[in-house]
Amino acid sequence: MEKYIEIHNVQKEIDNFKLGPINLNIEPGTVTALVGDNGSGKSTLLKMIMNLVNADSGTIKAFGEFVNGDNEEWKKQIAYQPQTTIGFDAFTGNDLNQLISHWYPNWDQKLFIQMIDQLNVPLDKKFINLSQGVQQKLTLALTIPRNTKVLILDEPTSFMDIPSKNLIIDLLTEYLEDEERAIILASHQAEDIKKLADYIMLLKSGRQLQTIEKDVLTENYRKYWFSNKLKGSPVPGEIYRSGNELVSNNATETETYFSRHGMKPMNSSAMELEEIITLLLT
Numbered sequence: 001m002e003k004y005i006e007i008h009n010v011q012k013e014i015d016n017f018k019l020g021p022i023n024l025n026i027e028p029g030t031v032t033a034l035v036g037d038n039g040s041g042k043s044t045l046l047k048m049i050m051n052l053v054n055a056d057s058g059t060i061k062a063f064g065e066f067v068n069g070d071n072e073e074w075k076k077q078i079a080y081q082p083q084t085t086i087g088f089d090a091f092t093g094n095d096l097n098q099l100i101s102h103w104y105p106n107w108d109q110k111l112f113i114q115m116i117d118q119l120n121v122p123l124d125k126k127f128i129n130l131s132q133g134v135q136q137k138l139t140l141a142l143t144i145p146r147n148t149k150v151l152i153l154d155e156p157t158s159f160m161d162i163p164s165k166n167l168i169i170d171l172l173t174e175y176l177e178d179e180e181r182a183i184i185l186a187s188h189q190a191e192d193i194k195k196l197a198d199y200i201m202l203l204k205s206g207r208q209l210q211t212i213e214k215d216v217l218t219e220n221y222r223k224y225w226f227s228n229k230l231k232g233s234p235v236p237g238e239i240y241r242s243g244n245e246l247v248s249n250n251a252t253e254t255e256t257y258f259s260r261h262g263m264k265p266m267n268s269s270a271m272e273l274e275e276i277i278t279l280l281l282t
Contacts (some may be wrong), residue, residue: 003027003061004077004150005049006180010058012044019044019206021058026150029179031172033193034056034186036203037281042186043083043107045203046154047182050080062150078102079146081184083154083227085127093123093138104149110160115141115171119164134157140168144175151175151183154256157192167193190274214273221276222251224265225260247271248280 001131003025011020013072019041026032049060051067060067062074072144086097093116099109116123119137127135135262136159151172157165167273175181187193193200193214200217207213226244236259237250246265248254258265271279 005184006061007045007049008059009082010045010048010055010060012041012048012053012056016042017206019043022207022208024201024208024211026182026184028149028160028182029176030198031176031183031196032199032201032211033183034184034203035193035277035281037205039205040203041206042203043154045081046184046186048077048081048150049077049152059065073240076149076153078149079104079143080152081139081154082141084137088135088139090126091129092126093121093141096127096138096142097123099144100146104146105147108145108147111145112141115144118167133161133164136160137164147182151181153183153184155188156185157187157189159204165189165192176241188241190272190277193277196271198275202277202280205273209280217276218253218270218273220249221249221271221273221279222254222268223247224254224268226263227266232265 005026005167007022007024009020010022011018013019017039022045025030033208034045036042038231044053049062049067054068064075065071065074067074091099097112101109101112119135121141121142123140127138136156140156143153157168160168172183173196177181183196183233185192185196199211200214224246226246229244230241230246235246235254237254238246239249239250240247244247257263
């Protein structure tokens, strides 16, 4: 399958922080969520994809071109919303609409106006005078209508109210109805990840722990409770136990073992995605 973005053995060191090596491919029709602790390198990685930060080693390609090469045509295929927007403060929403739409030949003005109306964003106020939540709404309204093949969003809903978050999720779902599109999403919002992501790349303190299908995580992780405190060696799939509780990352393997050895849990339950991510990062 065609790869829109190819990241191979990328590393970056800033002061005492080291990111990588990172390996990741972005394909059409997918949503990849970058998930990690604060300062894990999510934003730095997104900036390296956009060639705003230079990698120390490794390569990044976007639409077949090295992002640090002379040819920057690939940028027309990517819309990037950084976590902190620089340079907007002195402009109104109307000003920014005129400035940004000029550079994108596939700009969808109808969608822009729809988002502005639905999110209740004033276009006559300067960006600096808007609340953080409204700034995020306006920035998204200036990003999604660019109609690019790839959307890169860095914490896009962190300051928004719940109804607005739900609206953005719906808009992004509609955006993905065109299977030629892809999204890279850096977020701490478990609900956003749960509703949108196909793949999750876990980062901890700059290390890439794994990249895995979201559904594989939610299907395989399970909690079990027994009537007595658990003793003996770890069972297949076990990653954690405390008292009479056991957590497995391979429910099928674990339950097969239980059956063969006459172990009958009192109860069991699937784990929420937020619980799984917390467990993996801690």
